[in-house]
Amino acid sequence: MTPAARLQAAIDVLSAIEKSAKPADSVAASYYRDRRYIGAKDRRAVAEVVWRVLRRRARLDWWLQTFGHTEIDARSRVLADMALEGIQPDPDLFRGPHSAWAPEPEERRFMERMLELKSPFHRDMPPHVRSEYPEWIEPRLTALFGETLGEEMGAMRDEAPLDLRVNALKATREQAIAALAAEKIRAEPTALSPLGLRLASRLPLVQIQAWRDGLIEVQDEGSQLVALIVGAKPGMAVVDYCAGAGGKTLALAAAMANKGRLVACDVASWRVDRAGDRLRRAGVHNVTRRVIEGESDKWIKRSAGSFDRVLVDAPCTGTGTWRRNPDAKWQLGESDLLELIVRQRDILTSAARLVRPGGRLIHATCSLMTEENEAQVEAFLAAHPDYRQVPVEEVWAETIGTSCPVPGPHLRLTPLRHHTDGFFASVLERAAG
Numbered sequence: 001m002t003p004a005a006r007l008q009a010a011i012d013v014l015s016a017i018e019k020s021a022k023p024a025d026s027v028a029a030s031y032y033r034d035r036r037y038i039g040a041k042d043r044r045a046v047a048e049v050v051w052r053v054l055r056r057r058a059r060l061d062w063w064l065q066t067f068g069h070t071e072i073d074a075r076s077r078v079l080a081d082m083a084l085e086g087i088q089p090d091p092d093l094f095r096g097p098h099s100a101w102a103p104e105p106e107e108r109r110f111m112e113r114m115l116e117l118k119s120p121f122h123r124d125m126p127p128h129v130r131s132e133y134p135e136w137i138e139p140r141l142t143a144l145f146g147e148t149l150g151e152e153m154g155a156m157r158d159e160a161p162l163d164l165r166v167n168a169l170k171a172t173r174e175q176a177i178a179a180l181a182a183e184k185i186r187a188e189p190t191a192l193s194p195l196g197l198r199l200a201s202r203l204p205l206v207q208i209q210a211w212r213d214g215l216i217e218v219q220d221e222g223s224q225l226v227a228l229i230v231g232a233k234p235g236m237a238v239v240d241y242c243a244g245a246g247g248k249t250l251a252l253a254a255a256m257a258n259k260g261r262l263v264a265c266d267v268a269s270w271r272v273d274r275a276g277d278r279l280r281r282a283g284v285h286n287v288t289r290r291v292i293e294g295e296s297d298k299w300i301k302r303s304a305g306s307f308d309r310v311l312v313d314a315p316c317t318g319t320g321t322w323r324r325n326p327d328a329k330w331q332l333g334e335s336d337l338l339e340l341i342v343r344q345r346d347i348l349t350s351a352a353r354l355v356r357p358g359g360r361l362i363h364a365t366c367s368l369m370t371e372e373n374e375a376q377v378e379a380f381l382a383a384h385p386d387y388r389q390v391p392v393e394e395v396w397a398e399t400i401g402t403s404c405p406v407p408g409p410h411l412r413l414t415p416l417r418h419h420t421d422g423f424f425a426s427v428l429e430r431a432a433g
């Protein structure tokens, strides 16, 4: 592809992402599926532009407006990004079939101004522009982070590292490090999860033999910690209530050493189906996958009071994963948050029925929002006097055994403080009866 063709592809992908409700990576994947002639090198170059634009969209828009450009769209963002990268709108770039694509005089004007900038930041940028989050969410984030808001959201703006979880069914962390080293891949142990590895650079998974052999899985360190504090043990009966494609199911199965009963539920059958290959690759065989109809599902009624651990990894705003999914922040609206709060409450109430006396219910999200987290737990405890909250320090000592890095009753992780995605988890124990 010519440089101009790559830029046009980036514009096309960004436009498709804006129009779609699907995550950016699946929109991009379907764009390439329809254009098999685009090779891996070109895809990488296009993806670099797309992700950079998504990551600094608020700042690009701010500069475009500041330089008087009001019709902001994927094309003007890509041109602005190009200028911020110091790439001149050189006529040679747009020769031949791409001549019609050359920037218009108006576009050249803002590009020239942007080419003179020394930094993508400006002291007059409001905090939500500087730290790249939607303005409507600011009061909530300010209430949560106070004076550290800028730093916290600055850490959320940066690209996340690639974290792996060692599959304890197949390898120790040392064995996995050695297997990766044999493939010339350097992996460092993570600071908090005893099963975690962090890679210095991103790699396509399918090229990693250790991944094909099921020794490792991709999982953010925060997500690993959530799975660990569930405290699933061999021989227990455990439910992963919102299992999706099985990210935490795999970790729970490994914690159970494949012994005992693990039920992975979800309302989305396509997600549950996707877990199949992952479970097989990881050598997991104590999992039953179950598509449920929702809170009125008969299986839930029939299974009331029979599980030691029930993990609710609730559908949420995903505000903790913006490092990985920068597109998600531009799609999220306040009405989504309000809808999710109701859904989470219903799910938690339904899942609680499965917990046996003395068993534990774990409410987890990858959200920063207090309404989805602490407030959800408080409302649950008020309505369920037979449950008490187990302080995270206590749970951490029982399950992970190292010193707990978070103060307070809940597990609350952020990229700034813990170098993980933003995660929340709270452990609720049902009275022994």
Ligand SMILES: C[S@@+](CC[C@H](N)C(=O)[O-])C[C@H]1O[C@@H](n2cnc3c(N)ncnc32)[C@H](O)[C@@H]1O
Pocket (backbone or CB within 6 Å): 241, 242, 243, 244, 245, 246, 247, 248, 249, 265, 266, 267, 268, 271, 292, 294, 295, 313, 314, 315, 316, 347
């Ligand atoms: C945060 S995702 C789960 C991610 C998964 N646990 C993992 O670690 O990869 C939330 C999941 O909740 C599921 N979900 C949404 N509504 C639900 C409901 N009423 N009951 C059960 N699951 C639900 C969604 O389909 C989605 O897969």
